[in-house]
Amino acid sequence: MIFRQLFDAESSTYTYLLASRPGGEALIIDPVKEKLRQYLALVEQLDVRLVKAIDTHTHADHVTALGDLRDRLGCVTVMGEFTKADCVSLHVRDEEIIDVDGVRLRALYTPGHTDESFSYALDPRAPKAVFTGDVLLIRGTGRTDFQNGDPRKSWDSIVNRLFRLPDETLVYPAHDYKGWTVSSIGEEKRFNPRIAGKTQAEYVQIMNALDLPDPKLMDIAVPANLACGETMPASG
């Protein structure tokens, strides 16, 4: 299988390109608009045909490349069923299977960071990896204080949904700020400082006390991402 993890240093975003073989079809998860040229070059060099571009949720810290990839490569844009991004052409439901040339992902509705966040487990029968968006990060979790975030739902998505995947399932988040590239479900169960040894009530308290500033790009990124990455021309 072809598997590429790509990093946008500006927003600390991880993007994932998956394909079963050279010459075959590919999908991409959480692409960043500014990295479009890199994706186009890589798709060509790896000799794959990008047929699906997935956003795990409506990002607030970077603008998505979904629309650009659709316009340039004709791929299908994908988000979860509860997104308000009407531009997206495929809305997946919980437990739905996405199959791209043998690369199979199971959609998991995992709200908490936003109310429309999905995770995607690779290889539904024997999960090898899970793309967790911003719900579960490595030794951290995504903030729950905007876009209808909810720390109770975040806990529930992580503990009662993602943590039921096998311990050896690799965890690939949409962001990392500390130099991690990958973890596993077993590790996060035991060592995620917000969750391991904590109760749901303690988690809610931790999340409600974070007091983070809004993402720099939020006022641009959220409306742009609801339009699949189409940014408004500057007025004036």
Place this chain on the structure above:
Amino acid sequence: MIFRQLFDAESSTYTYLLASRPGGEALIIDPVKEKLRQYLALVEQLDVRLVKAIDTHTHADHVTALGDLRDRLGCVTVMGEFTKADCVSLHVRDEEIIDVDGVRLRALYTPGHTDESFSYALDPRAPKAVFTGDVLLIRGTGRTDFQNGDPRKSWDSIVNRLFRLPDETLVYPAHDYKGWTVSSIGEEKRFNPRIAGKTQAEYVQIMNALDLPDPKLMDIAVPANLACGETMPASG
């Protein structure tokens, strides 16, 4: 196998932790001094015992954690036979095999970025991956204008040494500045813009024309790294 790629955003350095199994022995390649706490935590959490810490070469852009890891965990420090870092306790020769609990690396003398740079091929009989230090980067190559760097030797190390590994061998460099995390020998043969379709003479011309500023930390990092990361106390 346990395989972890770690990133130091400050110096854009990739560090690699490898072990055959939980409970077993581990080795680390190109650790960064500022990330010591992260390594110590990860080694404990993954339940491995770090027995070897390897620097591919004398880095000029960050301070190594080799000495700190030796002091804290008792691991053996490793560099190539031509390093001037006398603090290192194991100097490997070209083609020497390092075996850590079944994780086997073949040392490859690959000068060019410096005159003492080594690469390490994982699994000598059927190479799966190669750790290329700064000699071969993803879609780039390490500068050749200091520390007895030599563009002719860099070309020779890349084209006549690394490119003889199987095309599917994954390439894991010590640095990346553009958001790549991994490549393959086949990809770099075909798409490395400094090498693909070029002659050695053209490569030498490209490298000699780069005109890069010295790394910010060079005057601190090189002497510190010759002492396995021991930095001098500020005078005054």
